[in-house]
Amino acid sequence: EVQLVQSGAEVKKPGESLTISCRGSGYSFSSYWIGWVRQMPGKGLEWMGIIYPGDSDTRYSASFQGQVTISADTSISTAYLHWTTLKASDTAMYYCTRHPSGTLHPYHIDLWGRGTTVTVSS
Amino acid sequence: DIVMTQSPDSLAVSLGERATINCKSSQSLLYSSSNYLAWYQQKPGQPPKLLIYWASTRESGVPDRFSGSGSGTDFTLTISSLQAEDVAVYYCQQYYTIPPITFGQGTRLEIK
Numbered sequence: 428e429v430q431l432v433q434s435g436a437e438v439k440k441p442g443e444s445l446t447i448s449c450r451g452s453g454y455s456f457s458s459y460w461i462g463w464v465r466q467m468p469g470k471g472l473e474w475m476g477i478i479y480p481g482d483s484d485t486r487y488s489a490s491f492q493g494q495v496t497i498s499a500d501t502s503i504s505t506a507y508l509h510w511t512t513l514k515a516s517d518t519a520m521y522y523c524t525r526h527p528s529g530t531l532h533p534y535h536i537d538l539w540g541r542g543t544t545v546t547v548s549s
Numbered sequence: 550d551i552v553m554t555q556s557p558d559s560l561a562v563s564l565g566e567r568a569t570i571n572c573k574s575s576q577s578l579l580y581s582s583s584n585y586l587a588w589y590q591q592k593p594g595q596p597p598k599l600l601i602y603w604a605s606t607r608e609s610g611v612p613d614r615f616s617g618s619g620s621g622t623d624f625t626l627t628i629s630s631l632q633a634e635d636v637a638v639y640y641c642q643q644y645y646t647i648p649p650i651t652f653g654q655g656t657r658l659e660i661k
Contacts, residue, residue: 462650472589472597472640474650488649489550522596526644534644535587537608539596 429453431461431523431540438546439513446509447543449523456504457481460526460533463497463508466542467519477526477533478506484531513547520544551575551643555653561661568628570656572641577621578604585645588617588626591655592637600639601626628658636660 434448449461462477476487480499487497499506506523523540526533552575562568578585584604589597599608601617604624614629628635641653 471655472591472642472652474648474652477647477650486648490649532644533647533650534585535599535602535642536589536597537599537602539598542596 429538431525431538433521433523433540433543436544436546438548440549441513441515441547443513443547444509444511445513445545446507447521447545448505448507449540450503450505451525452504454525456499457501458528460528461499461506462524462526462533462536463495463506464522464524464536465491465519466522475508475521479528479533480506513545515547515549517545518547550649551578551646551651553641553643553651553653555639555641555656557656558654559657559659561659562628562631563661564633565630566661568631568635568658570626570639570641570658572619572624572626572653574622574624574643574645576645578624578643578645579621580645584620584624585643586617586619586624587642587644588615589640589642590635590637591640597640631658631660633660 432450463475465473475491478485496509520542522542524536525538556571586604588601591597605617638655
């Protein structure tokens with residue numbers, strides 16, 4: 428089955444670091460872009476950034492540049508979203524997404540993970 | 550950044566009636582005869598689901614009551630005969646310019 432399997436819910440304190448993961452299965456992980464989307468409670472969808480695991484080409488939204496790091500390990504078909512210093516405002520659901528690839532350009536999202544809930548509270 | 554604006558913000562339609570959601574982009578999404586526009590459906594407690602891509606191509610498995618139309622800067626998602634299971638929030642998204650991919654603010658669809 429083609430799917431994106433995300434890591435479990437996290438509860439952290441402000442100032443802590445965190446890495447959440449997204450493992451692709453049932454397809455060629457290196458041949459599709461993997462992106463991350465934030466959804467704050469009761470709000471809409473915000474695109475954070477994207478990586479092409481085949482060559483590690485990574486692009487960020489200006490809103491999230493410097494706030495998070497996106498990476499991928501093709502040997503285990505897994506992408507990561509990392510925070511060095513969490514804030515309470517990082518409390519949200521985070522979805523990983525799969526995008527078919529054009530020439531150096533990701534297309535629409537054709538597959539979503541089920542999401543990882545991150546709660547940051549003192 | 551390309552700004553995506555959906556209208557209306559919320560919509561109530563009777564079962565069996567037509568529902569229409571509009572999406573306007575701040576610049577053209579048309580390149581080489583393709584419109585870089587997708588539509589997603591998000592039901593409560595679930596991740597979004599792809600409905601339409603390239604503005605009018607229905608994703609496999611999506612009921613044919615869902616259709617997408619439009620070109621350039623103006624796009625429409627139409628549900629021809631609303632079913633109870635269509636209650637959801639609908640988002641348009643552009644992938645013409647990356648970064649960033651941008652979404653519309655969402656349209657909440659309810660039963661009248």
